[in-house]
Amino acid sequence: MKKDIYILGIESSCDDTSVAITNNRKVLSNIVSSQKIHQKYGGVVPELASRSHQKNIVPVTSLALKIANIKKNQLNAIAFTRGPGLLGSLLVGCSFAKSLSLSLKIPLIEINHMRAHVIANFIENKNFNPPSFPFLCLTVSGGHTQIVSVKSIEDMSVIGQTLDDSAGEAFDKSAKLLGLGYPGGPLIEKKSIGGDCNKFIFTEPNVDNLNFSFSGLKTQIFMFLKKEMGKNKNFIKENIHHLCASIQKIIVTTLVNKLKRAIIMNNVKNVAIAGGVASNKYFRSEIKKLENELKIKSYFPKIEYSTDNAAMIALSGYYKFRKKEFSNIQISPDCRYKI
Ligand code: KG4
Ligand code: ZN
Numbered sequence: 001m002k003k004d005i006y007i008l009g010i011e012s013s014c015d016d017t018s019v020a021i022t023n024n025r026k027v028l029s030n031i032v033s034s035q036k037i038h039q040k041y042g043g044v045v046p047e048l049a050s051r052s053h054q055k056n057i058v059p060v061t062s063l064a065l066k067i068a069n070i071k072k073n074q075l076n077a078i079a080f081t082r083g084p085g086l087l088g089s090l091l092v093g094c095s096f097a098k099s100l101s102l103s104l105k106i107p108l109i110e111i112n113h114m115r116a117h118v119i120a121n122f123i124e125n126k127n128f129n130p131p132s133f134p135f136l137c138l139t140v141s142g143g144h145t146q147i148v149s150v151k152s153i154e155d156m157s158v159i160g161q162t163l164d165d166s167a168g169e170a171f172d173k174s175a176k177l178l179g180l181g182y183p184g185g186p187l188i189e190k191k192s193i194g195g196d197c198n199k200f201i202f203t204e205p206n207v208d209n210l211n212f213s214f215s216g217l218k219t220q221i222f223m224f225l226k227k228e229m230g231k232n233k234n235f236i237k238e239n240i241h242h243l244c245a246s247i248q249k250i251i252v253t254t255l256v257n258k259l260k261r262a263i264i265m266n267n268v269k270n271v272a273i274a275g276g277v278a279s280n281k282y283f284r285s286e287i288k289k290l291e292n293e294l295k296i297k298s299y300f301p302k303i304e305y306s307t308d309n310a311a312m313i314a315l316s317g318y319y320k321f322r323k324k325e326f327s328n329i330q331i332s333p334d335c336r337y338k339i
Contacts (some may be wrong), residue, residue, distance in 0.1 A: 005075075005076050005321060008064070008100070009314025010057075012093030013085025013113045014143055015044045017056035021068035021075075022318055024047045025124035028068035030304060030311040031060050040301040042182045043172065044142070050088030057096050064310075077326075079317025082110035083337030085143070090333035107326040109317045113308075114139065114339050117274040118150055119319065120312035131270040131299045136204035136313050141275030141307065142183065145212050145255075147262050148339065150272075153319050158339050160210025160262060167255055167277050170214040173176035174221055178236055187277055188244045189280050195245030197282075200224070202250040210262050212254065221247060248282055253295055256286045263294055272299040276307045 004023055011018040015038055037054045038044045065072065079095035079279040083090055101108035118137045122130045136159075137148045145167045147160040165173070168185060175184020181192065202220055205213045214265075228235040236243065263271060277283060278300055287298050305311055320326075 005318055006070055006074050007109075007314040007317040007321060008061075008063035008075050008078050009111070009310040009312075009317055010055070010078070010080040010093045010097050010312045011113070011308055011310040012040045012089050013081045013083065014089060014308060015049045015052075016308040017053050017060050017319055018181070018308065018310035019061045019064040020314045021064055021070050022311065024318060025122060027123055027125075027311045029064045029315070030309055031064045031067065032304070032309055034059050036072065039182050041304050042176050044086070046086045049086060050092055053089055053092035057092060061096075072104055075104060077101075077107040077109050077317055077321050078104070079109040079313050079320070081113045081313055082118070082331065083273060083334035084113060085333075085335060087333060087335050091333065094331070094333045096248070098331070102329065107321070107334060108329060108331070109320045109325065110331055111313045111316045111326040112337050112339055113313075113318070114144065114196070115156055116312040116316045117144075118148055118156060118272065119153065119284055119316045120274060120301045120309070121272045121299055122153070123301065123305050123311060123315055125302065131272050131297070134266075134268055135270035135272055135299075136259070136262055136266060136268050137272040137274060138255070139274045140167045140255060140277035142166060142172065145214070146274060147259065148212055149266055156339050159266070160212065160258060162212040162214060163207065164213050165214040165218065167214060167251055168275070170251050171212040171277065173218045177218075177222055177225055178240065178243060183276070185277060185280060188248055191240055191244035192248045192282070193241070195241030195243070196251040197245040199239070200246040202246065204250065204254050204257065210258055210265070212258060214251070214254075217254070219248065248280070252280070252283045252286050255283065256290055257327070260290055260294065263296060268296070270299065271298050272301070273299060274306045278306050279303050
């Protein structure tokens, strides 16, 4: 009979404090405490993020154990996000993971956050149907825009990534220019309803190979709004739906065109999409079109495992636990931890 392995996973790379417990590939609990304090600043403030992690980590861990109905002494290992991410935030998760591992006398396992986004596709649930290898994974969130070529759980390589802003930041910064709140993606999506996505044409950033760049697009939108507002100070208000639909279209088109190129170049039949931006309905419908056009299959992990979460960290820990890939207690976070 298969042995039950219980892993406690900790995620604290950005502004979500998350702790999860897994039993082999199943998730028993996945608690995410999203920090609201950043909303009024229109983006994540690193110092405030690490302070909030300090405040949240113990109650979030207690709740994760309670919901999973697991005692600390049943745990087999502690997995934590080593990076990439914000140093102060990572330090909180790393120190807490070390102290748990020491006090419970169980192995410590470091996890790469970007690999974990890919591994989230292998969380076992009711309609478990993970992508088969090889596949590409596009991770699109506030922190990342990256295409990973996945040949196996261990064999992953980055084939394209943003040179500056992420796709989520493009949504967030555009929303800020339009005077909407934070996070901007869901607000732009909501306001795009009833808008004409072809009313205002923005140009796709011209970047070689499979990389992305979104900072020029932000400048393009800023200059356009400045010009139009100079002529009519009610321009944004009068055109908010068209503006949101047009901005959403250019960000999504940029993502989908690059992904299409990557699929053709790598000759794969499966793509997985992760990150907060993956919840955008227009993006999903464009991926569906790509599916039909290229005769491929797309996979979207459940949204709670697609945005930052500790279940993906715990599951990644499970794979490493089986191979006895443990970390030394001297380990420290690595903000630029490479896949
Ligand atoms: O994965 P996530 O929750 O957190 C990290 O950044 O890691 O992603 C958050 C990002 C934000 O930039 C937010 O604006 C964007 O995902 N986002 C969306 C939507 N929901 C969240 N962007 C476009 N459309 C959405 N519906
Ligand atoms: Zn992430």
